[in-house]
Amino acid sequence: MYKYILRRFLIFIPMLFIVTVVVFTMATLAPGDPLTGEVLDPTVDPEVVEQRREALGLNDPPPVQYMNWLSEISQGNLGDSLHYSGRTVEDLIMSRAPNTVYLAAFSLFITIVIGVPLGMYSARKQYTPVDYTATVFGFFGLAVPNFFFALIAVYVFSFQLGLFPPQGTISQPGLTGIDAFLDRLHHLVMPGITLGLASTAIYMRYTRSEMLDVMGQDFIRTARAKGMGEQNVLYKHTLRNALIPLITLLGFEFGTLLSGAVVTEAVFSFPGLGQLFLTGIQNQDFPLIMGINLIIAVTVLVGNLLADIMYAVVDPRIRYD
Amino acid sequence: MSKETLLEVEDLHTYFYLGDKVAKAVDGVDLNVHKGETVAIVGESGSGKSITSLSIMRLIPQPPGKIVSGSVKLEGRDLLALSDKEMTNVRGDDIAMIFQEPMTSLNPVYTVGEQIAEMLLRHKKVKTKKEGKAKAVELLQQVGFPRAEETVKEHPHQLSGGMRQRVMIAMAMSCDPKLLIADEPTTALDVTIQAQILELMQSVKEKYHSSILMITHDLGVVAEMADRILVMYGGQIVENTSKYKLFTDAKHPYTEGLLASMPTIEEDKERLESISGTVPPADNFPQGCRFAPRCQYAMEACTKEVPALREVEPGHYVRCILYDENQGGTAHDS
Amino acid sequence: ACGDVNDENFENDNAGNNDVNNEADNNDNEDEENDDADEGEAQEGGNATVAMYSTPEHQFNPIYYTSSYDNNIIEFAYESLFAQDEELEFYNELAEDWEMNDDQTEMTVELRDDVTWHDGEEFTADDVVFTYTMIASPEYIGVRQDYVDDLVGYEEFSAGDTDEFEGVRAEDDHTVVFEWEEPTVTPQYDTGYYIIPEHVFEDADAGEIEEHPASTDPEEIVGTGPFQMSEYEEGDYYFLEKYEDYWGGEPNLDSVTWEVIDQSVMTGLLDSGDIDAVFEPDGIEPVDLDTVEAMDNINMYQPQDLGYQYMGFKLAHRPSEDVENAVYDVDNYETNEKLEDPRVRQAIAYGVDREAMVEGLIHGSGQVLHAPFPEASWAYDEDAPVKYEYNVEQAQELMEEAGYEDVTDDGYYEDPDGEEYTLNLEYPTGNEPRERAATVIEQNLEEVGIRVDVQSPREFDAHATRVEEDEPDMDLYLMGWSLASGDPDPSAIFGAEAAYNYPRWYSEESEQLMEEATQAPDAFDQEYRQEKYAEWAEHVSEELPMLFLWSMENNFAYTDRLGGVTENPVNMYKNTHEWYVTEE
Amino acid sequence: MTVNEKTAQADETEAAADREVLVEVKNLKKYFPVKGGILKRTVGNVKAVDDVSFKIYKGETLGIVGESGSGKSTLGRMMMRLIDSTEGSITFKGQEITNVRQGKVRPLRKDMQMIFQDPYASLNPRMSIGEIIEEPMVVQDLHDKEERQRIAGDLLETVGLSREARDKYPHEFSGGQRQRIGIARALSTRPQFIIGDEPVSALDVSIQSQVINLMEDLQDDFDLTYMFIAHDLSVVKHISDRVAVMYLGRLAEIAPIDSLYKEPLHPYTQALISAVPSTDVTKKKERVVLEGDLPSPSNPPSGCPFHTRCPEAHERCRAERPELTDMGNDHYVACHLYTDPETGEVIRD
Amino acid sequence: MADKHTDEQQNVSTTQQPETSESKQKKNDSPTKLILKRFVRNKLALAGIITLLIIITVSFSAPLLTDHDPTRTDMLNVNAEPSDEHLLGTNPSGQDNFARLLYGGQVSIQIGFYITLIVTVIGVVLGSLSGYYGGRVDSLIMRVTDLFLIFPFLLLVLTVVTILEDTSLLIFVVTLGLIVWPNITRILRGSYLSLREQEYVLSARAIGASDFRIMRKHLIPNAIGPIIVNATVVMAQMIILESGLSFLGFGIPDPTPTWGKMLEEARNLGVLTQRPFEWFPPGIMIVLTVLSINFIGDGLRDAFDPKSRSRR
């Protein structure tokens, strides 16, 4: 077991290194730099801009820039944002990450709480109207662009029904304790559902298919032959086996959620990493883009690592050697 | 037969409804198992053996399957009339079952001990999990695990096929069932392992005084194990007799063919007999006798209607027009 | 609905620069309406919520910020010596009084003595000196040198040759003296920058100030303004509490909340009363104008915006060596023959329906621009420039006059040599009306018979680089610019060797006029300059180095609930201590 | 040809070295690397086939039996050059084929063919029966199109199917029929040598006998040599002339069927034979039941691989690996019971 | 395992006609035909294909259905309400929404199609190399796909689209294709891995067939199921992605219309509430198209692999 984890970890390190190279290469390939805009400002002395370029190391050859960057990040320093003057990338990421983590966690919660049971139910009632409804819902979740869903949701639930706030993370500053928590939760509902829409559909389909797969297995028949009740067969024997493959899905889920978050956060003015990334992209703030890409890639890598480990824990068939 | 009847199946019909087709997997099976007896059902693939056994257990996948008619009586109690809940009490406790695929018949995520203990708890043979585990160790020792204490903590994938089949047997016997149904318990195993398992089943049977309904397509296994043999073809029993009779005086042309086409280790056959054609699909049985298209003795009358299973000699039932005096059939000796 | 983030750099400066604009706003009627509209009872305290469409970058130090969203916060917290009123006249803010010496090179400012910083410290002349010294210091890495680079001793000081910045000095606790190398025409503009507290930043050098907590952490901001930051949720809420000891009197409101919202839901929030105002820098987007105007609880205020859009003609390109070496030498300019003939450019001006663009693209909230002077400026002369009205025939006439002819009969002109004639148009993303304009221009000119090849849009920065570096294939480009700030002198943009002369336009007449207009002593006479600029405007409109497309209006809106707002064309956040909200 | 005839033939030529050797396998080994450790290095080997030598004579059928995992398929695949051997040599018609590169093996395949176990998986479901049977000829570039079609039709008839079957697809046939198609394909290049890897294991008895009969008939008609891999001892007994018994990648015993079944020498062979359920209900049979399972081939026991389960195992079996010893009458066995521990001489009783 | 497999197969096969009744059976039911038959029986899939065909036909017969040029701006007629002249009104550039809907459909569908084509070709080539040869080639390809998969898809697309300053339709499609391929490559590799172990592949090798022949005749035809099914998944995804990118301002540049861009224009409450004719049609088109493609994909999955009938 420990060997297994260690091996996963050893694969993790070179991947991490390659990730940094890729991130950096992408950044260097990009045209222009963030100071280009200032060059165009008639009130700014071009020489000053050039000085700033020099100071920021933008004129060094790429390998040198890479090494600098790498040595910085190895000290936990993701560099200074170019667009957000005076702020470090890690500071920016830290200021936004919690929101995205809440959002992702909430959306994951929705995904699992809705997707998995629905998939189970659908599998149990295969080929009944319930199943078909769930199937159509599943496909629908995959077919609606999430910003479109979000806009309509905002219109209906915020402006028509007034149920949920249309944007933001909190409604008023200064709340504490349970009120603050509920306030945040209230703000998470719509973005969370929007973000989780596609995943929920995928989880639902996946759970359904896995359940059906497992339900057709010999050991389920054995369980029945042992006299186990339907509930026991379903929850103890089927579900546990069906959920194992879903763990792999979870490993990539954070990445998927983040992709979705770029769009969702934009609609709901939700100040998270997705929005930060988008600003970075719009301003060609490459230290920031690199930083976020790196953080996310590492998170996904860690997510996969955890998924692998979790997989090994719940599935005794995995060989650790 | 003076012995007490344990299981009695009458005119069982189990059909599968597949779109516009109906597969009559089991189509009028009668069988009975006496206390302490080992009855074997033999027949080629697709003849309905497994479905018969699953019907007895009421484990037919539904839909598309459905027990259409018939009765299954265990010590006089009609199992088909029980509620689902009551039936679960019968399964495992009164009738236990082991399957062909030891590799996949155990749940991969639970330890062997957990799976045995679960069954014991379910049927209230033990009160706590701990007790269950202890009992499991005991059971495993009985089926020949030298390191039973460790084995209970192992997961199925850590065991070989033969060992898993032993676990299955231990589990099946754990609640002291009256009847053990074994659906091709050794088909997936190597001969040497098969011999071990068959041996084990014999000893277990003697120890627990249970009856066995054994399903197989291997006539050799039947010869080793059974007291009485039922030959199945096309969802029906075509011959029902004692082991000795079957191997010495098989009556149904199909049984005859089977025996002749089987190479054996004892005798040197110059050339194997063979039955031409293939087993008819369950959704498209021929008219009349289902074996008729492949039967060397087939005649006009065979294609008319399904012959009845009748007792041609005491305790020897055959479903063939040749033995039906009314139809003018003449018994022949092969 | 795309953010115009890339243009922020231009607009920011604009927001900071506070031009001298003579003309009062053109919305007097509405102004009055507003005063009447305050129906509700003024409430003691309360909170007003103001919306912005994008997130501040959290550089809240006035000498370093670049985003106008950061400026939103800064406006409430910091103040300057002088500010501009609704008539665009300068008035004293932190200054009590000022006077200029005779040759216009030295200004003595007396400061208010009742001003305290949010942390209770007294505001003194040292703070003013500190602010200007920081901007001038060699370590300074911001972009606000413009305010100090004409002051005496700037060169030496910023080069690190001296430790003392002579240009600004404290005479006593409440007197500051500024001294310029040359006579200055706009002293209040130059000295009207936000003042930062010395006692907070004194331990940091000018470079370190950028990362100082009081610069980046909203809660640490120390200014003199009527509101100070208390709580915030980055990218969501910025909650400003009143500064009770504000020298102008305790603010009416308890707090002002800045809320970051998505533009798409703004109308809904305004309607529901979740937000009270949408002011600078965004204002109401043209798409939402109709909706907002239809609401009955809304006050609109629509002053002219100083930003304008234009289509540049690349009249010449710098050779690549010059581009590399950042050399601007007219002698090396390589003429773009396709656009050499002014008649072609005039034809294009006639051929593009700018009125329709103003109507269609910006929903009428702006006007066609003919010369690069804001209407508000004294340099503006409505009759000076040639006004090209949309006229396809005239455009075609001019083309034919210039020797262009449709030889191949494909509906497009061939050039005088009979060769195919195609103009490449490049434009950036980031400003929706401008993006849409590219297609309109292409189609308008197609009607005239001029083939335009519209390249797919680039990120603004990439586009700007291509424009700046004289991409050889580029004939036409779209870009935004802001109208002359402070002084109307256009030479920084239209001077033949100015870096920002992107069209690479060279006209002897223009050079001469621009020079004359700023030559002392004549230039001290505004009328003289006015004349010169009128001449220049006419010249530029005939020569057409660029086709001015439109200048926009700002569309500021606030609800009836919010009162006491000073409608100011360049800055809506003055006198915020007078803001109040009414009971519902 | 009947079994008796075969035996008679074998007897005649018994001592004679003049029986024509078609295939010879010498010291053949196949080790599959086992990856392990943190870096997935090769930490050991599965000795799927470990030092196996035997000959196959022209016209005979050599049966290979052994439990699952004993290396039967691996052996067959190596001989077909479908997988490379780790060590040893394979000679076909006197020609060394062990080291023919994968790219160059195609001509060999003309003379050597293989029939597979699973009649459902061994036919490409997307090819028509005609295409399937013609494919070997296409690959070998034999005949023109029409000729190929004619041959395919003939072959179909030969294996007892109708010519029309050519245009159908595998899913339209039953298992036995598919296996016939597999055989027809194997015959299409007129090979001399056919390896059947459990060709009847997946079939029902009544169908199995049809296929066995077919294979026997074809052997006569086409002058074929078979290597017949199976785990069913009765089937092997019926079809083979000689039988080799494999255990954990090694040959335990190899002998003509008569002597093997009547007088099995190796304790494993004895156990194997006695484990076969008897259909003779008149006699009660003594049975040797082996303890335990087949050990893992990646970690085979030292000495004689069978010693862990052998009822007669003694000290020497644990330490020393028995070599295949000639017991006369073409009967070879690898067991210490038959050699003197001191002299190494063969012990006969 | 093998035995169980056989067992199932046997059950299937016994439902087939025995040879004796061969004459009654329709001749030459090729696997493809069988698949089609199974596909047509699936009602949702059939509805999907009909809907999709209608959408495609309507989109591609745009010139017959409208006289308007979807790129033609009319500054004097912006944001027009629906009328006989402009069935769905005009957009803020005065372009006819109906024409944009039709032509936009062409573009959106083409984007989906071409990306899918690129991705599938890459997937098939790399997937076969990886799955068939295994070993180093496989490790290398798999590491590369891993790398791609670690970066969240949209972030990667955005980063790359930003880096490539120029986004013409071609570049857009190629870029996306080059980013999306890893997923499908992995899936196809999986298919090849299992196909490679099939006995018919072994038997093809046993008759001396070359690798190329094996891939062409044995692997690709049998992998066609997963290939097509995954192609539908990609296509559906890409149509959604296009709209997402348009929304973020990284879509196909003007004036080319796409559904995504039309939908993006509705990113405003005013438009949403007062001008539903502007966003509803493209919205419903995207949803319908994607839904249809998904249904088709699902139907194909079932048709290709009846055992997976119950699967996703």
Ligand SMILES: Nc1ncnc2c1ncn2[C@@H]1O[C@H](COP(=O)(O)OP(=O)(O)OP(=O)(O)O)[C@@H](O)[C@H]1O
């Ligand atoms: N789930 C099912 N759906 C449809 N038909 C089925 C199903 N299960 C069994 N059948 C049909 O029922 C018939 C009998 O099947 P059964 O499994 O009882 O055969 P068997 O005698 O046990 O064969 P084997 O030796 O292969 O196990 C088969 O022809 C099969 O077509």
Ligand SMILES: Nc1ncnc2c1ncn2[C@@H]1O[C@H](COP(=O)(O)OP(=O)(O)OP(=O)(O)O)[C@@H](O)[C@H]1O
């Ligand atoms: N490609 C492979 N990689 C690693 N190990 C293999 C490989 N192929 C076979 N083996 C191992 O080699 C041993 C012999 O396998 P082989 O398939 O030859 O046995 P077999 O006698 O044919 O068994 P069966 O009767 O089950 O077909 C087994 O332990 C198997 O696990």
Ligand SMILES: [Mg+2]
């Ligand atoms: Mg069965």
Ligand SMILES: [Mg+2]
């Ligand atoms: Mg094998």
Ligand code: NI
């Ligand atoms: Ni013979």
